[in-house]
Amino acid sequence: MRAVRVTAPMRVDGRLDEDVYNRVNPASGFIQMEPNGGQPATERTEVWVFYDAANVYVSFRAWESQPDRTIVNEMRRDSNNIRQGDSVEFAFDTFRDRRNAILFEANALGGWTDLQSTNERQFNADWNPVWTLRSGRFEGGWTIEAAVPFKSIRYGPGRVQDWGFQARRTNKSKNEIAYLTKVPPALGLGRADFSASLYASLVGLEAPPLSRTLELKPYVIADLTTDNLSVPRRAHDPGGDVGIDTKYSITQNLTADLSYNTDFAQVEADEQQVNLTRFSLFFPEKRDFFLENQGLFTFGNNSFQGGSAASDVPLLFYSRRIGLSGSREVPILGGGRLTGRVGRYQLGLVNMETRASTIAGAAAAPATNFSVVRIKRDILRRSSIGVLATSRSRSQTAAGSNQVLGIDGTFAFFNNLTFATYYAKSQTDGVADADTSYRAQMEYGGDRYGVQVERLTIDPNFNPEIGFLRRTDMRKNYAQLRFSPRSRRYRRVRKFSTIGQFTYIEDSAGRISTRISDGEFAVEFQNSDRFQIGVNEDYEFLVRPFTIVPGARVAAGAYEFTTGRIGYTMGQQRRLSANVLVEQGSFYDGDRTAVTINRSRINVSPRLSVEPNVVLNWFTLPSGSYSATLIGSRITFTISPLLFASALVQYNSSTRTMSTNARMRWQYRPGSELFIVYNEERDSEAAAGAPGLLNRAFIIKVNRFLRF
DSSP: OEEEEEOOOOOOOOOOOOHHHHOOBOOOOOEEEEESSSSSSSSSSEEEEEOOEEEEEEEEEOOSSSSOOOOOOOOTOOOOOGGSSSSEEEEEETOOSOOOOEEEEEETTTEEEEEETTTTEEEEEOOOOEEEEEEEEEEEEEEEEEEEGGSSSOSSSSSSEEEEEEEEETTTTTTTTEEEEEEGGHHHHHHHHHHHGOOOEEEBBBBOOOOOEEEEEEEEEEEEEEEEESOOOOEEEEEEEEEEEEESSSSSSSEEEEEEEETTTTTTOOEEEEEEEEOOOOOOOOOHHHTTTTGGGOBBTTTTTTTTSSSSOOOOOGGGSSSTTTTEOOOOEEEEEEEEEETTEEEEEEEEEEEEETTTTTEEEOOEEEEEEEEEEEETTTTEEEEEEEEEEEEESSSOEEEEEEEEEEEEETTEEEEEEEEEEETTOSSSHHHHHHEEEEEEEOEEEEEEEEEEETTTTTTOOTTTSSOOEEOOOOOOOEEOBBBSSOOOOOEEEEEEEEEEEETSSSEEEEEEEEEEEEETTSSOOOOEEEEEEEEEEEEEOOEEEEEEOOOOOEEEEEEEEEEEETTTSSSSEEEEEEEEEEETEEEEEEEEEEEEEEEESSEEEEEEEEEEEEEEEETTTEEEHHHEEEEEEEEETEEEEEEEEEEEETTTTEEEEEEEEEEETEEEEEEEEEEEEEEETOOSSSSSSSEEEEEEEOOOOOEO
C-alpha cells in the first residue's frame, strides 16, 4: 500500500472531489474473511492513503450494487453499534512491531469510533485521539474521508516511516466481512482487526520532524447535590471545582500524563448485575485517564475484556481500586502516568494519590498512594515477557500496605496458537507469609477446531489489593474442546459449534470445592443470528453459608445441581435485536428458573435507540421462594456524531434501588467537551416515613483542549 504526499489542501468533507483522487489509483481487490474466506469481495471497495506535513488522510469509496440495502443505524461517536451495520475500518501499526495497532472505524452516517489493540488480542475502545471524519453519498454507494494528525499518534523515529496498514469493509445485508489482505476466517472479526502481523506494508510515508507536543485540558465543574446517606445530610448543596489534565511527549515514543484534582463526574454509571454466586462481581473501567494504553498493563494475557465476571484469573492491576470505594467516589488529589516504548521494551508507570474521605459519617478510606510499574519486552515474532509491580500504601495515620510482584510471558505461534503464563507474589502488612499465584495456559483457536487447557493456583492469602480477585484458595484445572464445522449442506447456516468444558477446583487442603461439566451445541446463521442449547452440571462445596438475596441463605455443605439452557441471539443490524436466554434446573438444595434479555436494541431511527435489559430469576430453597430482578434501559438520542443525550435507568430488586443516570455530551471543538449530567438513586422499598430519595446530583462540566 503506497501513501502519497499531497501539496494542495485536502478538504475533509466526504465528497472525494479533489483532483488527487483522479490522479492516484486506489487500492482495491478486498478479500472475504466471511462468509467465503479467501474469495473476492462481492462489492467493490477503494481506499487511498495521503499525507502532508500535518496529517495522514485515509479515504474510502464503498460501492454498493443495491444502495437501498445499506444498513446504518448509529451515528453517535464511540458507539459499539457502529460495526453492527455497514462500516469501514482502517488500522495502522505505527511501530511496525506486528503486534500492536491503532484502529479507526466509521459508517455511512458519519458515526465513528477508535481504539487501541495490544499483542493482537487485548483492545481499548475508550482511546480518544483528536481526528476528524466526514461521510458522503454518491449514486453508487457511500464515501468516507478522515484526517489523523501526526500529533495525535505515536510512531518510530526517522523521517521515512515503515508502518503496517489494514482496511476492512463490512457489508451487513450480506453479513460479509472483507479485508485488504487475506485474513484467516478462524480469527473472527475482533482478532482479525487486531492481527497486525497480517497488515499490508505502507510505503512512501514521511513523518514530520519530532516535536515535543504539550496538551492541556483544564476543566471547571459546578454541581448541586442532595445526599440523605451522608452525615450530616446534604440538601441542594451547591459546589464547584477546577482541575487540569496534561499530556507531554517526552520523546516521540514516551508520553507523560499528569492530572491534578482529577474528576470523572461525566462518566456513565455502571450497568448493574445480578449476583447469585458467593464470588465478587467485576465492573469494567470507564474513566478516560485510566483507559488510555490500558492494554500495556495486561498481565498474564488476562484483560477481562467486556467486563467478564466469570474469570478466576486474578487481575493484578484493576484501576477502579483508585478513586472508588464500592459505589462511592473517593476524591483523587492527582497523579501521573508515563507510557511508551524504548526500543523493544514497553514501559508503563502510574502513581496516583487519593484524599482521605468520609462516607455516611465513617472513614471510608484514608489518604492512599497507588503505584504501578510495568515493563514488557518483545521477543520472537509476536511474543513478549514482562514484569508488573504494584504498591498500595496508606497515610502514616492508617496502618496497612500491600505490594505485588509478578513475571509473565505470552508466546504466540502461527495465527492461532498461544501459550500464556505468570508467577506472582503478594505481601500484605499483618500477614506473615507471602502467598503466590501461578498460571499456565495453552489455547489453539482454529476455525474448525479449538482447544484450551489451563492450570491456575491461588494461595489462601494471595492478595493483590490494587487488583481484582474473584476467588482465592484454589488449584484449578480447566479444559475446553470445540468442533465448529462450516455447513456445506444448509445455505442459511454458516457454522455449527459443539463445545465441551470441564472445570475441577480443589482448595489448598486438597478438598474439592467446584466441579463443572458444561456442554453446548450452537448454530450460527448466515444472517448473523445464533441459536444455542446447553446443559451444565455443577458441584459446589461451601465451607461457610452465604446469602444469595436478603432472606435467602444457603447453608454450608456439598451441593450438586444441573441447569439446562436455550437461547437465541438476533443480529444487531435488525431494527429489533436481542439476546434471549432461558435457564431452568436445580439450584443448591432448590430449583431455579431464569430469563435474560440483554444486548437488546430497538432502532427507532438512526438518531434514536432504546436498549432494554431484563434479568428475571425465580428460585426456591427449603426456606421459601425468592426472586432477583434487574430491569433497565438505555435511551440514546443523537443530534450529530459529536452531540448526543442518553439516559440509563435501572431497577435492582436485590439492592432495592431505582437509579437514573442521564448525560448530554457535546464535543464543541476537537478534544473539548461540555457535559450535563443528572444522577438519582432511590430506595424502591422505602418504609413509610423513610426518605425514598437516597441521593441526587445535577452536574455541569466543561473542558477545553489546548495543544502546543
